Amino acid sequence: MAAAESRPAMKSRNLIAIDAMGGDEGPAAAIAGASVAKERFPESKFMVFGDESVCRPLMAKYKQLSSDCDIIHTSEEITAEAKPSVALRRGRSSSMGMAIQAVAHGKADAVVSAGNTGALMAMSKVFLKTLPGISRPAIAGLIPTRRSESVFLDLGANVECSKRNLVEFACMGTILARAVLGVVRPTVGLLNVGQEEFKGKSDLQEVANLLRRYDQHFEFKGFVEGDDVATGTTDVVVTDGFTGNVALKVMEGVAQAYSDFLRRSLRSSLVSRVGALLASSAFERLRLKVDPRRHNGAMFVGLNGVAVKSHGGTDSVGFANAVGVGIDIVKQGVNDRIISDLAEIDLAELE
Amino acid sequence: MAAAESRPAMKSRNLIAIDAMGGDEGPAAAIAGASVAKERFPESKFMVFGDESVCRPLMAKYKQLSSDCDIIHTSEEITAEAKPSVALRRGRSSSMGMAIQAVAHGKADAVVSAGNTGALMAMSKVFLKTLPGISRPAIAGLIPTRRSESVFLDLGANVECSKRNLVEFACMGTILARAVLGVVRPTVGLLNVGQEEFKGKSDLQEVANLLRRYDQHFEFKGFVEGDDVATGTTDVVVTDGFTGNVALKVMEGVAQAYSDFLRRSLRSSLVSRVGALLASSAFERLRLKVDPRRHNGAMFVGLNGVAVKSHGGTDSVGFANAVGVGIDIVKQGVNDRIISDLAEIDLAELE
Numbered sequence: 285m286a287a288a289e290s291r292p293a294m295k296s297r298n299l300i301a302i303d304a305m306g307g308d309e310g311p312a313a314a315i316a317g318a319s320v321a322k323e324r325f326p327e328s329k330f331m332v333f334g335d336e337s338v339c340r341p342l343m344a345k346y347k348q349l350s351s352d353c354d355i356i357h358t359s360e361e362i363t364a365e366a367k368p369s370v371a372l373r374r375g376r377s378s379s380m381g382m383a384i385q386a387v388a389h390g391k392a393d394a395v396v397s398a399g400n401t402g403a404l405m406a407m408s409k410v411f412l413k414t415l416p417g418i419s420r421p422a423i424a425g426l427i428p429t430r431r432s433e434s435v436f437l438d439l440g441a442n443v444e445c446s447k448r449n450l451v452e453f454a455c456m457g458t459i460l461a462r463a464v465l466g467v468v469r470p471t472v473g474l475l476n477v478g479q480e481e482f483k484g485k486s487d488l489q490e491v492a493n494l495l496r497r498y499d500q501h502f503e504f505k506g507f508v509e510g511d512d513v514a515t516g517t518t519d520v521v522v523t524d525g526f527t528g529n530v531a532l533k534v535m536e537g538v539a540q541a542y543s544d545f546l547r548r549s550l551r552s553s554l555v556s557r558v559g560a561l562l563a564s565s566a567f568e569r570l571r572l573k574v575d576p577r578r579h580n581g582a583m584f585v586g587l588n589g590v591a592v593k594s595h596g597g598t599d600s601v602g603f604a605n606a607v608g609v610g611i612d613i614v615k616q617g618v619n620d621r622i623i624s625d626l627a628e629i630d631l632a633e634l635e
Numbered sequence: 636m637a638a639a640e641s642r643p644a645m646k647s648r649n650l651i652a653i654d655a656m657g658g659d660e661g662p663a664a665a666i667a668g669a670s671v672a673k674e675r676f677p678e679s680k681f682m683v684f685g686d687e688s689v690c691r692p693l694m695a696k697y698k699q700l701s702s703d704c705d706i707i708h709t710s711e712e713i714t715a716e717a718k719p720s721v722a723l724r725r726g727r728s729s730s731m732g733m734a735i736q737a738v739a740h741g742k743a744d745a746v747v748s749a750g751n752t753g754a755l756m757a758m759s760k761v762f763l764k765t766l767p768g769i770s771r772p773a774i775a776g777l778i779p780t781r782r783s784e785s786v787f788l789d790l791g792a793n794v795e796c797s798k799r800n801l802v803e804f805a806c807m808g809t810i811l812a813r814a815v816l817g818v819v820r821p822t823v824g825l826l827n828v829g830q831e832e833f834k835g836k837s838d839l840q841e842v843a844n845l846l847r848r849y850d851q852h853f854e855f856k857g858f859v860e861g862d863d864v865a866t867g868t869t870d871v872v873v874t875d876g877f878t879g880n881v882a883l884k885v886m887e888g889v890a891q892a893y894s895d896f897l898r899r900s901l902r903s904s905l906v907s908r909v910g911a912l913l914a915s916s917a918f919e920r921l922r923l924k925v926d927p928r929r930h931n932g933a934m935f936v937g938l939n940g941v942a943v944k945s946h947g948g949t950d951s952v953g954f955a956n957a958v959g960v961g962i963d964i965v966k967q968g969v970n971d972r973i974i975s976d977l978a979e980i981d982l983a984e985l986e
């Protein structure tokens with residue numbers, strides 16, 4: 285039930301629908317985040333979906349935001365524990381459901397939510413539908429690498445993936461890398477357990493052969509391994525949603541553990557503490573480089589509308605970045621590019 | 636073709652077969668590593684398999700090692716690029732093949748190699764056979780966590796795994812955690828994309844149910860996610876070899892990237908450099924904590940004989956640790972424990 289064509293790009297409007305009731309910090313982080321985004325993108329406008337009695341007083345604190353923001357009262361919300369199927373049945377009038385429908389009905393250009401990922405994806409699929417030519421949407425993230433940043437997908441929308449799904453992910457990841465990272469002809473790697481051609485899952489060998497055939501818009505670098513992700517060997521890393529989700533969370537866990545080890549080591553002696561104080565600007569630079577808030581905002585790609593998932597545990601700074609990701613995708617006309625790129629290649633034969 | 640019973644434990648012998656021709660640094664790292672291990676475990680003895688004309692002069696440098704070490708000349712070696720099938724056909728008289736056979740024939744207690752992982756596993760399966768009751772051997776690693784260390788398996792032996800395989804991995808990982816980490820009743824987690832029971836692969840739901848039934852020797856904590864690995868939420872983390880291999884390499888990559896960011900940040904100003912100098916003991920502590928050489932030595936479990944894989948890129952310090960892992964497993968009688976634990980539960984019904 286894919287829509288016939290993409291929703292018209294409304295580049296001049298920049299109207300973002302905010303689900304204020306998602307995430308650990310709820311409306312406080314979402315509204316403060318929208319305010320930070322408003323300062324950064326003065327042309328942006330907002331629709332905030334949530335409990336008006338909570339949102340209205342919060343909003344009053346942010347003068348610039350208030351002038352370009354409507355609050356749409358909703359009395360229901362999707363909990364973090366709700367199953368996607370339950371969200372679909374009962375979530376239509378929730379803050380999340382209403383925010384997605386605002387995009388579906390052309391009232392907003394993008395939806396940003398820090399709520400339940402499964403529910404957000406399930407409702408986005410139903411309300412926004414998939415883009416023509418795309419069989420499954422994916423979740424894509426921008427991850428920090430030693431080189432710069434890479435687009436990594438799928439981060440968890442599809443626990444099991446067909447060969448066609450992975451080829452589509454490569455095409456969509458390429459367009460994101462062009463639009464968001466500004467790379468003209470992105471390199472693409474397929475995540476596997478070995479670079480040699482005889483290693484790994486047999487399915488992935490076939491996907492690699494397909495990617496060699498469909499490489500009009502990207503340079504396929506073959507298989508990459510887990511360590512290539514942080515190295516930044518390719519601009520785009522393609523994998524199934526199970527492996528991608530595990531890999532993303534492993535990265536978060538290791539970065540936290542490393543920070544923790546570093547902090548504990550530096551506190552272990554007085555001389556180290558003095559040293560740490562002197563080197564504090566260096567630690568600040570490091571903190572900025574690995575700050576997960578700076579890379580917050582996972583993009584749902586392949587949908588006929590722009591939806592961005594903010595990390596549930598983030599604060600206003602992180603939420604503002606997720607809003608920035610949404611604005612970027614709208615401005616760059618990512619969905620139109622996906623349609624035109626996919627029109628050039630025939631994936632139907634992969635069914 | 637599993638052997639009828641495990642090879643007798645030769646606890647007093649501690650005779651280690653070294654494949655000297657594997658790894659990036661070849662005999663130099665292997666022999667220097669054996670020498671470090673000999674100092675650490677004075678009761679250990681060695682058989683070194685490799686090119687005698689190269690090994691003999693290297694050995695001469697290490698007096699203590701020389702007194703308890705035979706060199707067995709081999710003129711062939713398995714290359715890093717060799718396919719496992721080729722290694723099986725032609726590798727019988729290679730340094731790796733001969734070292735494994737020394738264990739198979741009861742001449743040595745454990746084999747340690749820094750060579751080609753696929754070849755080492757393939758030949759170990761053929762020469763050592765699997766333990767009774769085990770359908771597939773796995774590769775297990777000890778990984779550093781915020782809490783201490785955890786046993787993580789499978790790290791790549793089985794790209795695709797059955798439910799029975801995963802249950803066996805949990806049992807074997809438990810025994811390793813008891814033997815190597817000294818935990819009386821280890822906690823076990825099954826790696827998945829969500830902790831909620833309705834998330835993730837449907838197969839994993841069934842495996843979780845089985846682990847709840849077979850929990851005589853461990854405490855099953857349910858699903859864990861990628862970030863739990865570095866946190867150390869459970870003593871044992873079970874997953875298939877594809878996900879495990881990707882996760883392990885992602886960890887290595889992120890740790891390297893983090894070190895790299897830290898180094899570059901600290902060099903960016905004179906004051907930071909002075910601070911870094913003062914805090915150098917703290918950085919040394921951090922380096923030790925995350926030093927991959929300290930955690931080197933992946934254990935092949937489920938084989939009727941002890942085989943340890945050293946990282947191909949490690950040096951003598953790392954290689955010595957891999958030897959230490961082999962000695963530990965032999966001393967603790969891990970294989971006998973696997974047989975007796977598995978005899979108590981009936982996995983045959985999982986076929």
